Amino acid sequence: GAGVSQTPSNKVTEKGKYVELRCDPISGHTALYWYRQSLGQGPEFLIYFQGTGAADDSGLPNDRFFAVRPEGSVSTLKIQRTERGDSAVYLCASSLFANTExxxxxxxxxxxx
Amino acid sequence: GIQVEQSPPDLILQEGANSTLRCNFSDSVNNLQWFHQNPWGQLINLFYIPSGTKQNGRLSATTVATERYSLLYISSSQTTDSGVYFCAVIRPGGYNKLIFGAGTRLAVHP
Known part of the structure; x- marks a missing residue:
């Protein structure tokens, strides 16, 4: 596609439920990133994929958070047993290669x- | 880890005014990007500028990597320039995550 696409745009869930957030990167981009942005703050890194593998997951806050990218394109961020503190905007980004725009x-x- | 500081935190301008936003970073960087986050939350790429100077219309940016800062210039500001401007950097050494500053919140009034 022309740009990075995320679905859904909005998600309201009850505490304790499981949610999945989807990211479609720009076609051909090998690197994919998830960030989380709380109100009034800059985005914070969660996880980085190079191809299918999670090259850096140091930003995931705890083991309730997990992300996959099974075919090296679309990625899904999964949050188990959601808590009110998980409320935020979840941003996905992609780049042609690591460390490029x-x-x-x-x-x-x-x-x- | 690397620290990214942006100044000023808030800026109010009259339409037509010029401004300079600053980004200081505490360590060497391989990558520096400037973004504009519009009122709908979309992060819009302004510049990919690890070093040097670039211009795009009314906007220009300069990064002096050896002195660890970058500047974003906005000339003849318009109300559509309102929003939050973020600077983000990537450290060398295999770290591929963008580290963001806290942003400069800009309001341009007619």
């Missing part, structure tokens, strides 16, 4: 009630 999707606003 990154392009962001419009984000998924997650609200845990």
């Amino acid at each position: 990154a392009f962001f999707g419009q984000g998924t606003r997650l609200t845990v009630v």
